[in-house]
Ligand code: TXA
């Protein structure tokens with residue numbers, strides 16, 4: 001049975017937080033809102049509890065989990081090295097949507113890191129998340145609270161839809177403000193490398209550490225024990241076939257008139273809404289698009305249409321990197337589709 005309890009995002013009821021923390025300490029699963037997306041939490045130091053996360057999500061055991069902590073000292077407990085860059089970034093961006101990948105300490109069991117020698121850690125900005133972690137008194141492993149390969153949840157309703165019955169308690173604090181997952185930065189090698197773009201940008205990181213930052217390019221096959229499994233080519237797909245295209249690449253868009261579809265327009269395109277679409281929405285700028293993207297995709301997905309079409313700004317338009325990364329993983333180019341639709 002899954003219980004859903006509403007909590008105030010700024011002043012969560014301590015009694016509820018205590019109950020949730022007790023569930024975590026006894027090996028259960030609690031979903032909670034963070035500023036990025038809802039997480040599916042378990043005690044990171046308890047391998048059996050962490051195994052329940054993989055079961056609930058249907059997640060391949062090769063994909064490591066992010067460990068969430070409530071303060072910098074607890075983050076340092078989880079790692080073997082705390083380089084200057086980590087200290088500068090933690091100071092600047094924590095609590096917030098940045099995950100640092102560092103060599104793991106003995107505190108973090110194999111199952112959390114998929115056997116790798118590194119661990120991803122972050123302090124989430126949401127007060128509910130930090131209070132929960134503090135009361136639990138242990139680091140909390142928490143991937144996004146969706147079934148593997150589905151869209152991340154930005155509301156408690158999204159979590160319930162994917163994980164009803166598989167999670168003990170959902171702390172419902174309303175909608176996530178950032179709306180896409182944290183930036184993942186690998187600090188374990190010689191060059192700081194962004195494995196997953198997010199709200200904290202490469203430029204911001206480079207300025208903070210005074211050192212250039214690399215971007216992991218390309219995607220890896222699903223069978224590999226990947227350096228960053230989040231880089232899988234199609235990772236966050238809706239159930240409805242979903243396509244993308246820029247306004248200009250869709251100039252000759254001419255679907256079979258018998259097919260129903262909905263569109264989501266990102267940015268400020270030359271045209272307005274798309275002809276023929278049963279349902280059309282528009283997200284004007286990158287920050288709004290990040291906050292609303294998954295919610296809109298969930299909504300469109302629920303309509304039972306034949307396909308979805310996301311109209312994107314050109315690749316070189318600044319500010320869209322993180323949102324376009326998620327759109328690419330959720331869709332295929334309209335031009336490259338084969339078969340119907
Ligand atoms: O915003 C977020 O990061 C959310 C909230 C709940 O904190 N969590 C989240 O977790 O997105 P998940 O499991 O859905 O995505 C974690 C990403 C995956 O792409 C995973 O491969 C990568 O982080 N990751 C985790 N540990 C890693 C490690 N040691 N090395 C490389 N990549 C790692």
Ligand code: MG
Nearest residue numbers: 143144152181
């Ligand atoms: Mg995820």
